[in-house]
Amino acid sequence: MFPRVNWNFRFCFSTILVIFSLFAKAQEEDQSGSIFSGGITIGGNVSQLIGDAYSGFHKVGWNVGPIVDVRLFSILHGNLELLYSQRGCRGVRQINSQYVGAMFEKYYVDLNYFEVPIQLIVQYKPKWNVGAGFSYSRLIKSREDLYSDQPYNLDSSKFAFQNEDWAFVVGGSFQFYKKWSLNLRYQQSFRPIRNWYQIPVGLGNGNQFNSWFTLKLVYLFSFSDQNVK
16 A cells, blocks of 8 residues: 655745745856746645635635746747645525524535646736736645535535636736736636536536636746846
């Protein structure tokens, strides 16, 4: 028997190694005009599930990991990230129970992913850029809970989420100080993360998709400062 792997620990440890290696490499090549840059991103997601019985971007989670950027042309870049990304939903609705009367029913879905977004970035102004691309995510942990007037069995094997999530990415960044940028993006699954027949009765209608906004800081170790005044 093989020992169970703590994937959260392995991801965090691998991320730290990547960050330090990128930092060391960037320091060596910073003066050489290398087309490659490395960095770190840290921020948060606000997300919802399209197709559940609720609405609104009420789930808050982390979005953090290393980034690699390559300058293809003077105004065109490509970048790739390796992220720990928390998504899901939070739902609250008032119900009238025959057992306890009026009450608030609460629904929680937590979905933790390893995510790899790939984008093309257009640097249309010295401090501003826009980008688009796609991302691939691998589900590492999920949890679904419903707090209502009576017990509700949410069997994870019966109501399982897909292990993979493919999404489109659109967004933009503002470089506010030297190598620091603020990035805002929107992403949405273009394949279901759970099919309609796997959704618990009363908690959704149709296939379910992730939908989320991300706001985060980006630090690129080897970007030139010549355009920042």
